[in-house]
Structure formats: structure tokens, C-alpha cells
Amino acid sequence: MGAVLGVFSLASWVPCLCGGASCLLCSCCPNSKNSTVTRLIYAFILFLGTIVCCIMFHEGMETQLKKIPGFCDEGLKTKVADTILDKHCDVLVRYKAVYRINFALAVFFFAFFLLMLKVKTSKDPRAAIHNGFWFFKIAAIVGIMVGSFYIPGGHFTTAWFFIGMVGAAFFILIQLVLLVDFAHSWNESWVNRMEEGNPRCWYAALLSVTSMFYILSIISVVLLYTYYTKPDGCTENKFFISFNLILCIVVSIMSIHPKIQEHQPRSGLLQSSIITLYTMYLTWSAMSNEPDHSCSPGLLSIIMHMTSPTLAPANATALAPTPAAPSQSGPSLNKENFIGLVVFVLSLLYSRRKKPLPDPGSARILALKIASAMPAIAK
Known part of the structure; x- marks a missing residue:
């Protein structure tokens, strides 16, 4: 009897599957x-x-x-x-x-x-x-x-390999757009509250959060130099860490430049600090997938070394993991990739709540903010 009722209950959802989206989730979000x-x-x-x-x-x-x-x-x-x-x-x-x-x-x-394409209304x-x-x-x-x-x-696998590389670059750019938009909205909200009342409290909060992001970025740079470089090797890692660090410093200075402030008064160090931290994350993500294990220690080995300082550095030859035989099926899904999955999910959820830009002026403002975030794709 219960099975029969269950079948009829499922059958009641068939019109919803052929109808609108609101019918599917009306019980969850009416x-x-x-x-x-x-x-x-x-x-x-x-x-x-x-x-x-x-x-x-x-x-x-x-x-x-x-x-x-x-x-x-x-x-x-x-x-x-x-x-x-x-x-x-x-x-x-x-x-x-x-x-x-x-x-x-x-x-x-x-x-x-x-x-x-060119659909602007639900009608x-x-x-x-x-x-x-x-x-x-x-x-x-x-x-x-x-x-x-x-x-x-054959050709399908090879073609999608290159398509994946190009798509990954565009995906990072889209994440940057969402991140810059989020940082700008955050900064604008707190600045408005600071202007409405109790400016000292909101100014202290804005300064504290900005300082926290910059401190985390500096710690990230130190950890990258410590565990992902060696005195006699890992030249590419040294270059990209230094290159991205210099670009982040330049962008941070540009964000408070009078000319930038003239065109975008709400531009500030909060946006630059978030982009700087994200740039350090992208740098770490790229180097953590490097095939050379001596220049790319695992996240677990880094944590073990930090909790047990008596051990040799995680990128030392003595502790470098023995390279496994290359898999015929490609690289493995490591722990570092799950962090990227979390970033992907957060970006996806944030993109679902955003509305289209109201006017071309907003588009130009967003373009200026994106331009200030370009160092993050140099990984």
C-alpha cells in the first residue's frame, strides 16, 4: 500500500518536471x-x-x-x-x-x-x-x-586538453570578476555605514579586515618561499612568487592613487588586499600541482613540519616523497584540489545571487576594478 501511495506521490511531480522551476522547489522556497x-x-x-x-x-x-x-x-x-x-x-x-x-x-x-540571446523579460x-x-x-x-x-x-582527448587550458584561464577571470564585485560591495557597504554614523567603529573594522588580509598574504608569501623553493633549484617557483608579489604591491599602490580615486572614489585597500590574498592562493595552487615533488611538497607534509619543527623542511630531499610511477590515466586528485572545489562552489553560489549591471557606467567601473585584479591570473 505504501509503495502504491509512493508511486502516486511521485506521479504528482511529473507536471512540475515539465513546468516551471518555481513548481519544483515551491515547498522549499515558496x-x-x-x-x-x-x-x-x-x-x-x-x-x-x-x-x-x-x-x-x-x-x-x-x-x-x-x-x-x-x-x-x-x-x-x-x-x-x-x-x-x-x-x-x-x-x-x-x-x-x-x-x-x-x-x-x-x-x-x-x-x-x-x-x-537577447531575451530580456520572462514574457x-x-x-x-x-x-x-x-x-x-x-x-x-x-x-x-x-x-x-x-x-x-585520440584527437578528441587532445583537443579537450587545450580547450580545458583556455577555459581554465577564462574561469579564473570570471572568478576575479566575482571576487572584485564582492570586495567592492563589501567596501561600499562599510563605507556607507561609516558615513551614516559611528565612523570610528566602522573605520576600525575596515582597517582591521584589510590588515588581516594583508597579513595573511605576507604569511602566504613566506610559506611559499620556505616550502616551495630551494637555494639551488625551483627557479620557476621563485620567479612566479616574486613576480606576483611585485604586481600585488603595484596594484595596492594604484588602488589609493589620486587618479584612481578621482574616477572611483570607493576604491581602496580592502579590494586590493582580497585580490592579493587570492593571487597568493592561485600561486600556491599552481605550484602544488607541479610534477617535481622536491619543489612541491604535499599539504600534509607542510602541516606535519609546522607542528613538528624538529623535522627537516618539507621540501628537503630527505623528506621528499618518492615519485610514484606516472599513472597511465593522468594525474591524481589531491587534497589541494578540494580547496579549489570549495572556491568554485562559493563563486558559483555568489554568481547566482547577482543581478545584471544596471547601466553602462557600472560596466565601465567594473572593468576598471577587473583591470586592477589582473595580477591574479599571472600564475
Whole structure:
């Protein structure tokens, strides 16, 4: 009886899957606008795709697939692209699977990007497609993902490797846009409160937060020089740490320059301090994925050395981990990548709550702020 009631309960959701986004989440957020809920659903789809990529990238996934009787045997090898040559179903895991999953998501979102061009109001007929028909959208995503695994490899894998590099650069730029916008909104909010009343309190708070970000940035630079460089090596690491540090100093000085203040009175050191700290994070993220383990100690080894100072430096040859044999399936998902995943999720959530810029003047102001943040992509 309970199963029958459950079936009818699920059946009641079928119209919602073919209808608007607000119908799907009306029980969770009844007061939300349809467009807001739509953005949240699209963000959740992207986040869910990222989680699937992390699962498929895990080293143990191939082992688990091999335990399924017949899954990696002759029956599958004759059907799925590249598995004739791959003895261990590696096309279904690791970076090859990640490329195909992200290819499917890219095709889906790019198709809707083209569909929604010049759509400005919810009264446009295309807006109904954007805000509804979720059953068909999810079915389309799943279908594209399944079909992507039948794409022959070779040139596809190589092409998506370069597309991924270019896309990563644009992704960092988008994160910078969101971060600069967040920093500017934060600074503007506190400055307005400082002007409305109790200026000493808000000025002290603004100064404290700015100082904290700069102190964290200085600590990051010291740690990078300590653990990611050596007196007789790691030349590239030394160069990028020094280069990014110099650019951050220049940007910090420019943010309080009279000419900048004339065009952007609310520009200040808070924005520069946040961008400086983010730049140090990007520098660390790049160096933590360096193949040379002597110049790229693991995060765990650094923490162990900091808690036990009697040990040799984490980047010393004595403690440098023995390089493992290169994996035929690509690099591994390390602990440092999860920090990047957290940054990605926070950026995604923040982007969902933002509204379009109200006028071209705001766009020019944002462009000036982005220009001051460009050192962060030099990693």
C-alpha cells in the first residue's frame, strides 16, 4: 500500500518536471522568484556534474568497475569508443571520463546560451523553455553524457586538453570578476555605514579586515618561499612568487592613487588586499600541482613540519616523497584540489545571487576594478 501511495506521490511531480522551476522547489522556497529558482537549479546541475567528475576521477573507480562481471570484458570493448585498445576501461574513468562529462555540460549550457540571446523579460516565449521543461533538460544532459562516451578518442582527448587550458584561464577571470564585485560591495557597504554614523567603529573594522588580509598574504608569501623553493633549484617557483608579489604591491599602490580615486572614489585597500590574498592562493595552487615533488611538497607534509619543527623542511630531499610511477590515466586528485572545489562552489553560489549591471557606467567601473585584479591570473 505504501509503495502504491509512493508511486502516486511521485506521479504528482511529473507536471512540475515539465513546468516551471518555481513548481519544483515551491515547498522549499515558496517566496522565491521563478528566475532565482531557475538559477539555483542550473547551479545545482553544474555542481552535481562537478561531483560526478570527482567521483569518476578517483583512482579506485576503475577497480570498482572491474569488479562488475562483464563490464570491462569483450561485450563492452566492442561498443564503447577506445575500449578496444584499453584493457581496463580507462575511457570510463579518470581524465577521459572528466573530459566527456564536461563536454556534455558544455554542449548543454552553450545551447541554452544561444537560445537565450537577447531575451530580456520572462514574457519572451523562450523564457518558458529556460525556466521549465526540466524533465526533458535532465534527460538531454544524461543523453549527451552517455553519447559522449561513444566519441572516438585520440584527437578528441587532445583537443579537450587545450580547450580545458583556455577555459581554465577564462574561469579564473570570471572568478576575479566575482571576487572584485564582492570586495567592492563589501567596501561600499562599510563605507556607507561609516558615513551614516559611528565612523570610528566602522573605520576600525575596515582597517582591521584589510590588515588581516594583508597579513595573511605576507604569511602566504613566506610559506611559499620556505616550502616551495630551494637555494639551488625551483627557479620557476621563485620567479612566479616574486613576480606576483611585485604586481600585488603595484596594484595596492594604484588602488589609493589620486587618479584612481578621482574616477572611483570607493576604491581602496580592502579590494586590493582580497585580490592579493587570492593571487597568493592561485600561486600556491599552481605550484602544488607541479610534477617535481622536491619543489612541491604535499599539504600534509607542510602541516606535519609546522607542528613538528624538529623535522627537516618539507621540501628537503630527505623528506621528499618518492615519485610514484606516472599513472597511465593522468594525474591524481589531491587534497589541494578540494580547496579549489570549495572556491568554485562559493563563486558559483555568489554568481547566482547577482543581478545584471544596471547601466553602462557600472560596466565601465567594473572593468576598471577587473583591470586592477589582473595580477591574479599571472600564475
